[in-house]
Structures are given as C-alpha cells and as structure tokens.
Amino acid sequence: MPAECDWQSHSGLNRRTIQNSMTTAPAKAGWRFRQPSVIPGFGLTLGFSLAYLTLIILIPLSGLVWRSAALGWADFWAIAVDRRTLNALKISFGTAFLAAAVNVAFGTVVAWVLVRYRFPGRRIADAMVDLPFALPTAVAGIALTTLYAPNGWIGQLLMPLGIKVAYTPLGIVIALVFIGLPFVVRTVQPIMEELDKEVEEAAATLGASRFQIITRVLFPGLAPAIITGFSLAFARGVGEYGSVIFIAGNLPFKSEIAPLLIVIRLEEYNYEAATAIAAIMLALSFLMLLVVNLVQTWSRKRYG
C-alpha cells in the first residue's frame, strides 16, 4: 500500500537515512539537496527567492513561450519569413554586430589607456565610461539624434562629406556603440589590470618587438575577455529600443529594428505576430550566447 512508503513519514525518512549511513551505500546517503550548515534561514530565503523569481520572471516568460507554441507551426513560420520581420531582424542583428565590433576596437584602446597610462583626468574618464549604464536610454536617444541630425553639432560636419547618420541605419549603429561601450571596457579592463608585467619583460629580453609582445603575448590573454565583452555588447544591442527609435527614422525595411516591430504589432493588437517575433529574438539571442560560450571554451583551450 502506498501509505506504507516510508518517505511519506518523517520517522520513516529518518529510519532509512540512519539505516543507509549505518549499513552500506555511501553514495546514496551522500546525496543531499543541501550541505548541512549551522546558519539559519535557508528555507525562508530560498523559498522567498524562488517564489519571487517564479512570479516575476518565470511565469511571464513561460507565458510567452506558451503563446508562441499555441500559434502552430504554419502561422509561426508565416510570421517569421514575412519580409518585414526578416528585414527588422537583419537590421537589429546587423547593426548590433557592427556596433559591438566598433566597441571592441575602441573599447580595448580605451581600457588600455585607462589601465596603462597616467594622465590628468584619468579618474573622470574612467568614471565617464559607465555613463551609458546610468543615463536613461530615451535621454541618450534624443541627445544623439540632436547631435547627428543634419543641423546638429556633429551632423553638420558630416553633411558636406555626404554622410547622413540620423534617420539611417548608421544612426542605429551610433546609438548601439554608445549603449555597448561600457560592456567591452568593463569586461576587458580588470583582466588588463591583472596582466603580468614580468611576462612582457621576459618577452622583451628575448628580443620580441613591442608589436610582437602585444599580438603574441598580451592579446591571447585578453581574447576571452574581449569575446565576452563583444557578446555582452552585441546581446544588449540586439534588444535595445529606447536609444535607437529616436535616431533610426524607423522606416520599414530600411531602419526598423525588431523590438520596434514588436511594439508596432502590439499597437495593432496583433499579439500573434508580436509574440512570434519576440520568441524568434529570444531564440536567436540564446543561440548566440551558446555559440559565444563555445568560442570562449575554444579560445581558452587554444590560448589558455
């Protein structure tokens, strides 16, 4: 009878554990959900954390998965290969990729200068790097648009060169460079600080040029951090909305990003399309994180 199953009563549970520990099967007795500790509050804090996490994050997110699954494959596919959806995804991922690449190049230089050189105002420059974390995206959006508009401070300098930034995909890249910069700098900087000077000195005594030291000795140590910084900036850029919509011009097929298309579909009460695009974005982002993790494992093996 099921009632006799001893896991149902506390005394039974105790008896079994005692039996296990007294007789054999150390592996079975060794499995514990948690290691014993004298510190109280495990049940309370874990219980509250799990409940809060489930209510705020997990249930709403699984609602999204459930709704897109309920769409059916045919409908889902129709939305996914819709030309406007494809273009929006292409623009979002393409501009985010470009911006992350720009940030890797300049962010690494910024981190290098902040770590290795001493100059007046270094602390202020260092603190400024976090500005995109602290400045609301809408504020960044209108400020960048004003700067790069044809009559703006930077826009009017670029106008004679025939470069239009605001209201073009290039504007999206500019906004995403702003948003992504601290991700690269703050990931690379701590690793640069820990670089061992003696390794460089050893390379120098062995006759390596400074260029060789940088490319052959320093870069391999920094590569995993640079890849992490790139992926963080890229992931943030793909989902970015606030700073982009002001500067992008938002022309369908030309400068319309995927998050904006979700908002447009929602405003049309087309929940199905909004859900499907969101699900595709989430899936692509997770796929990308997976690839980055693989690349990182590879680079650790290759260089580490």
Added chain:
Amino acid sequence: MADPEIKSYEPLHESQSAAVTESRPVKAALMAIALAFLAVFLLLPLIVVFHEALAKGIGAYTEALSSPDTRSAIRLTLLVAAISVPLNVIFGISAAWAIAKFEFKGKAFLTTLIDLPFSVSPVISGLVYVLLFGAQGLLGAWLKAHGIVILFAVPGIVLATIFVTFPFVARELIPLMQEQGNGDEEAALSLGASGWQVFWYVTLPNVKWGLLYGVLLCNARAMGEFGAVSVVSGHIRGLTNTMPLHVEILYNEYNAVGAFAVASLLAGLALVTLVLKTLLEMRYGAEIAATRGH
C-alpha cells in the same frame, strides 16, 4: 611600429622600462584616440542635453519643468522606483543569503536564472506582461471580471520595472557574500545570537557598501527604464507617464526645450549616480571588491 633597439634609447619613464611600454608617439596616438572617442560618444551627448534644455533661457527651462504633466511624470517615476527598488532589495538580500551561505543542488542554475532579465530585450520584458494581463491575455478575462487593472496602469509599470531591474542587487551581493564566507556568522551564532540578530548586526554591516552600490545601479535603471515601461504604460498623460516616457512625448511634439528639460533631470540623476558610485569605489573599494568589474 618602432624597432626595439631604437626604443630602448628613450628615457625611462618612471618605473616603466621602455621595452614594456609603447613609444611616445604611439602612446600619444592611443591616448588621443581613446579620449576623442570618449569625448564624442559620451561627453558630447551629455553636454547637448543641458545645452538644449537651456537653449531658450532659464525661464523657459523652469517653466517646462513646472507644467502639471511633467510634475505628475516626476511623481510617478519616484513612486515606481520607491516600490520596485525596495522589493528588489529584499529579493537580492534573500537570494544572496540562500546562494552565498549554503551549498545546495542547482545553485549555479538558480544564479543563471537570476541574470536572465539582462539578456531579454526591454520590449520583450514589457510584452510578457501584456500577454499575461492584457485583454487577450491569459489572465485578462479573470482580471476584468474582478475589476482589477494591471496593464496601462501603475501596477503594470511597477511589474515591468521590477522585471528589468531584477538582477541588480542580487548580483552585487552574491559574489560579495560568497567572498566574505560564513566565519563571522558562525561566530555570532556560537555566542548565542539569533538568526535575525546575526543578519542585522553581522551580515548587514559587512555588506552595507556593496548593498548601497547595488541599490544605486538598480535605482538608476528603475527611474530611467523606457522600453519595458513604454509597452505596458499605455502613455496616458498625467496618469501613466513616467519621466522617460514624458521625454518621448514632448520630443515627438517638437517641444525640444520641454523634452530636454525633463531629460536634464534624468541626466542629473545619472551624474549623481556616477559620482556616488565612483566615491563608493574609491572609499570602500576593498569592501565591494568582489562586485567590481561586473
């Protein structure tokens, strides 16, 4: 790139030997590139906010800030932050306690889940609540029958804000508390302190600067969040408009002074956040060390 033999004849700069640093021109070029990049991409946007806000004089600026819609947007932003930040602080402390003080199965997975909101687009963070609470949503009909309004109202805005600011406090506290270990707590317990006493008199003082650091970042994001809030707010002027949403409305109405005046308040908040953050790192760097570089 210069030849190492030539470089080694250059005067030694402080303790750095010439062989392990760049030549003078390269150094100057790198510094110029980095500083020019920071100036163009970070400093100029900040300056332009205040420049545009004050473009028509201080009178127009204060007038823009004293309009009833702006005032109600400021009030709503403060209210939303006042609800969502403390809730995330309680969660952050609780999650950090469970994760840092105990060893249990699935801990790494739980830590990953806590960071999840960072990898979700803000627009999707808002969308999930629309799918849950909207008229066509899973709970929409039930909510309507019971007269509960969540979407396009303050509760929806608070929920979306909690979602996007969810990891901030927890991810500052978890590494910090892990680094500090359980020794202090165990000592207090062995001296007869109760669980709450251990928390109030031992753990909390140990992590207070790290906690403040997390609260600072959480608050900045809570007050500045745009995408998620925009999806759930419904943009009702004077009722469900937070400051960032109000900036958008004014900007789209070609009210540049108004938009940048509200934006300047948010930029001021960002500057205060940066200054406090830098001060915390300078003074209490060691005590929040585990959280730096994240």
